[in-house]
Amino acid sequence: xxNQESYLKAIxxxxxxHKDQQTPKGLSYLTHLSSVAMEVIxxxxxxxxKEVESTVAISCALLHxxxxxxxxxMDNLFxxxxxxxxxxxxxxxxxxxxxxxxxxxxxxxxxxxxxxxPVQMVKLADxxxxxxxxxxQWSKEKIAEYLKESKFIFSCLKNSNIYLAKRLEEKMEDxxxxx
Numbered sequence: 001x002x003n004q005e006s007y008l009k010a011i012x013x014x015x016x017x018h019k020d021q022q023t024p025k026g027l028s029y030l031t032h033l034s035s036v037a038m039e040v041i042x043x044x045x046x047x048x049x050k051e052v053e054s055t056v057a058i059s060c061a062l063l064h065x066x067x068x069x070x071x072x073x074m075d076n077l078f079x080x081x082x083x084x085x086x087x088x089x090x091x092x093x094x095x096x097x098x099x100x101x102x103x104x105x106x107x108x109x110x111x112x113x114x115x116x117x118p119v120q121m122v123k124l125a126d127x128x129x130x131x132x133x134x135x136x137q138w139s140k141e142k143i144a145e146y147l148k149e150s151k152f153i154f155s156c157l158k159n160s161n162i163y164l165a166k167r168l169e170e171k172m173e174d175x176x177x178x179x
Contacts, residue, residue: 037058
């Protein structure tokens, strides 16, 4: 289904770069990365993806925040992973030089649309994982905006994986309870 050695290489690499980071709930950041990878693994199983495609998707899931949230560089990724994985992680990363979150999201989606489905799947899995109970300090407006952004992601990437598209639809429906 996927290459276990590639999984270990990616999670260990991510662990080194994210070592001091925590989720908003105070857990090791690896919890988030593992949750995204779990969604991708389930999607790979249900979709009968080939080992190579599954390995790319799962590796990108484990590495998807390493450029955005750490001091990891593209050179670090190219030195340790395939070009496809490095470019996939880059496409999954927001360009924080852009002024607004909306511009960052649009740019990220545009980059993802140039990638193969296994990379696009990771964005769906990431959003599924993030659609948990919102932080207490979020206003109803912020929650509504996050749901709207989730619908945008869904509309652009739903064809990348039927299983994840259905999961994201369900999570968005459940998320409405916070409005």
